[in-house]
Amino acid sequence: MFYEPKKGNPFKIDPFKSLVFPRPIGWISSISKDGLSNLAPYSYFNAVADEPPQIMFCSNGSPSHGKYKDSLSNILSTKEFVVNFVTSDFRNQMNISSKDFKPNEDEFILSNLKKKKSKLVNAPSVKDSPVNLECKLVKTITLKSNSKKISTMIIGEVIGIFINDKFIKNNRVDSVSMRYIARMGYSEYTTVTSKFNLKR
Numbered sequence: 449m450f451y452e453p454k455k456g457n458p459f460k461i462d463p464f465k466s467l468v469f470p471r472p473i474g475w476i477s478s479i480s481k482d483g484l485s486n487l488a489p490y491s492y493f494n495a496v497a498d499e500p501p502q503i504m505f506c507s508n509g510s511p512s513h514g515k516y517k518d519s520l521s522n523i524l525s526t527k528e529f530v531v532n533f534v535t536s537d538f539r540n541q542m543n544i545s546s547k548d549f550k551p552n553e554d555e556f557i558l559s560n561l562k563k564k565k566s567k568l569v570n571a572p573s574v575k576d577s578p579v580n581l582e583c584k585l586v587k588t589i590t591l592k593s594n595s596k597k598i599s600t601m602i603i604g605e606v607i608g609i610f611i612n613d614k615f616i617k618n619n620r621v622d623s624v625s626m627r628y629i630a631r632m633g634y635s636e637y638t639t640v641t642s643k644f645n646l647k648r
């Protein structure tokens with residue numbers, strides 16, 4: 449099968465996201481100028497550079513979001529945010545935090561998650577995330593859009609890194625024991641449970 453996305457696709461559901469997987473989930477916490485916390489998962493997310501460490505995620509807002517989703521609105525006004533990670537035990541809370549809540553509704557409270565004060569930014573961290581990446585906004589890039597969607601890539605510099613000590617063994621990070629979940633297509637997810645080594 450071959451198709452050109454701009455001419456449509458032969459499926460009932462656009463399969464694009466089930467072809468690029470597993471996508472890590474950046475669970476982005478931010479705070480508004482008025483001090484209201486916000487938390488939402490983004491799987492158009494990844495690490496993109498390491499000197500200095502930088503991450504990106506993409507927000508696909510539409511007119512129903514009042515142009516931008518809350519995370520992006522907060523980040524544009526405060527220039528900072530935290531990337532948290534979803535472990536298998538917290539999949540339901542992650543799912544609740546993805547609901548389209550109003551800007552004045554705090555997803556930490558609605559999804560019953562504990563906040564932790566971040567060290568270098570005002571946005572709170574998710575206490576039960578094995579890792580918190582405290583970020584400063586570097587830039588936003590408006591992506592191409594064929595629809596009313598406004599797709600914005602947000603690039604952040606990681607200025608502070610918390611790693612729960614229980615995941616550090618022999619001076620290395622024991623990634624698999626964190627049980628991160630990642631997104632596939634449709635409503636499918638996977639959990640990272642195995643690894644193998646391949647020396648370059």
Ligand SMILES: Cc1cc2nc3c(=O)[nH]c(=O)nc-3n(C[C@H](O)[C@H](O)[C@H](O)COP(=O)(O)O)c2cc1C
Nearest residue numbers: 488489490491492506507508517518519546547548
């Ligand atoms: C696992 C998962 C991944 C998601 N990834 C994205 C994404 O990459 N970009 C996006 O715009 N929305 C994504 N969403 C939807 C947002 O989480 C949702 O629109 C949320 O309400 C946005 O919250 P905010 O307005 O507080 O930023 C995802 C949802 C789930 C459950």
